[in-house]
Amino acid sequence: MPGKITLKDVAARAGVGSATVDRVINDRGNVSKDVSRKVLQAARDLGLKRILPEHYRKTxxxxxxxxxxxxxxxxxxxxxxxxxxxxxxxxxxxxxxxxxxxxxxxxxxxxxxxxxxxxxxxxxxxxxxxxxxxxxxxxxxxxxxxxxxxxxxxxxxxxxPDHFMSGRSAGYFITRMAMRPGPVAVLCNTRQIQSHDDRIRGLEAYLADQPGFSIAAVVEGRDDRDRSETRLRQLFAANRDIVAVYNVGAGNLGVAEAIRADLLPARPVFVGHELTKYSAALLREGVMSLTIDQCxxxxxxxxxxxxxxxxxxADLGQENPLYDTRPLQVVLYGPENLPANTDFD
Structure with a gap:
């Protein structure tokens, strides 16, 4: 609408009188919450250039x-x-x-x-x-x-975040960091968890276009350290060609113990998830190669x-980062970009 927006314009759009608009805009009260919302929405739609009161709020x-x-x-x-x-x-x-x-x-x-x-x-x-x-x-x-x-x-x-893309990212770094093409061991809680299944599917999709790389097995460790270590040791003993481990869930300490057992001819690339004091220590030690943190x-x-x-x-007409609903991005951490404070569980 050209020209300066007036309270009369807002009243016409909201279908109420100018006096009602004045009470709402100047927060004078005596207006129902439904009418208040209608007036504030009309003011926002028209681009009224002034600070508007907050919505009617309940606990x-x-x-x-x-x-x-x-x-x-x-x-x-x-x-x-x-x-x-x-x-x-x-x-x-x-x-x-x-x-x-x-x-x-x-x-x-x-x-x-x-x-x-x-x-x-x-x-x-x-x-x-x-x-x-x-x-x-x-x-x-x-x-x-x-x-x-x-x-x-x-x-x-x-x-x-987009867990499928996280899985593809893990595949990208695994194929670049591995000493040679070969099988990849995958550890998850259970594929019934959507995020874990999405990450595995992302890895599968990426490796499908990488000659020589494949998934050796998907091990369900139930996010339990001891179970994860035992299952991975069994897999390493049965498949000594494994070049990488991708842990899509918790249990990173169990993965580390399985790798430290040196059942494979060379230690595999290890990509996992979430930055904790434990994964930070594993990155510094060199047992873990990369962690994907979902913030x-x-x-x-x-x-x-x-x-x-x-x-x-939300506060109508105001830019407020509190109400930002944009999709999230993950953060990749290696030993060289760890934050100074990783003293959290």
């Missing part, structure tokens, strides 16, 4: 459901959600539920039990979790998936932002 309670607190990534995620509580608007409350059991049944029960307004969850792709999310949708409780997506569910958004700090913020957008919580 939003968000439950974050994670499992297996002993895993470094989960602990980093828990810590970040705790930090977010100190910087978010006081009308946003975050409740953290940390389960010891990561089974679909346990997570589904936690989803169904929530009394919060929204849920952020790390869950497996399973009929039980799908049904639980669908039940929450019927209760008008939005769900955002974290770390690993479950795209077939009724979640409103996913807060995390849990940014994921936590992104997940909350999706919830705030869903509840129309």
């Amino acid at each position: 939003i309670r968000i439950e974050v459901i994670l499992a297996r607190p002993e895993l470094p990534l989960i602990e980093r995620m828990r810590q970040q959600f705790q930090r977010l509580t100190t910087v978010l608007d006081t009308s946003i409350l975050i409740h953290r539920t940390i389960l010891k059991d990561e089974s679909a049944a346990s997570i589904a029960r936690a989803l169904r039990k929530t009394t919060c307004d929204a849920v952020i969850v790390y869950m497996p792709d399973d009929p039980a979790t799908h049904a639980a999310v669908a039940a929450l949708k019927l209760r008008d409780i939005p769900v955002v998936t974290l770390i690993s997506d479950v795209p077939g569910s009724d979640r409103i958004a996913y807060a995390g 849990p700090e940014l994921q936590a913020r992104l997940a909350v932002n999706h919830i705030l957008r869903h509840f129309d919580f």
Whole structure:
């Protein structure tokens, strides 16, 4: 619309009187929340050049459901959600539920039990979790998936990186760092976890175009250090041509112990995930070649932002990075670009 935007223009677009627009724009009260939102939306659409009041806000309670607190990534995620509580608007409350059991049944029960307004969850792709999310949708409780997506569910958004591309990136560096072409050992928790399966498929897709490279086996270590070490030792003993290990989940310490056993003629390239004090030490030692970090700090913020957008919580007409919902990028760490402080689990 050409020329200066006036309150009359906003009133016409919103379908209300100019006096109502004046009360909303100048935050004078006595206007319903629905009318206030309609007026503010009209002002934003027209590009009204002035600071607008915030939306009508109620308290939003968000439950974050994670499992297996002993895993470094989960602990980093828990810590970040705790930090977010100190910087978010006081009308946003975050409740953290940390389960010891990561089974679909346990997570589904936690989803169904929530009394919060929204849920952020790390869950497996399973009929039980799908049904639980669908039940929450019927209760008008939005769900955002974290770390690993479950795209077939009724979640409103996913807060995390592209794991397929992470797997392709791992393949790229493995083929460049390996001393020669050969089989690659892959370790995961279980392929039922979407992020792990996506990473493996990304690696498979990349290696398909690399002559001489193949996947020796996909070992399910359940993110357990001892189980991972035992399964990899067995694989190394049976296939001494392995040139690389790609760990798509936790259990990096188990991989390191299997490599240190020197069952292979030469130590393999080792690409893993998540920067922790343990992976940082392995990178410095030279046992690990590269770690792909999915930035849990940014994921936590992104997940909350999706919830705030869903509840129309953003400041209309204002650029505010708090509500940034752009896709996340991973960070690659080798021994030469580790941050000064890696003293975290």
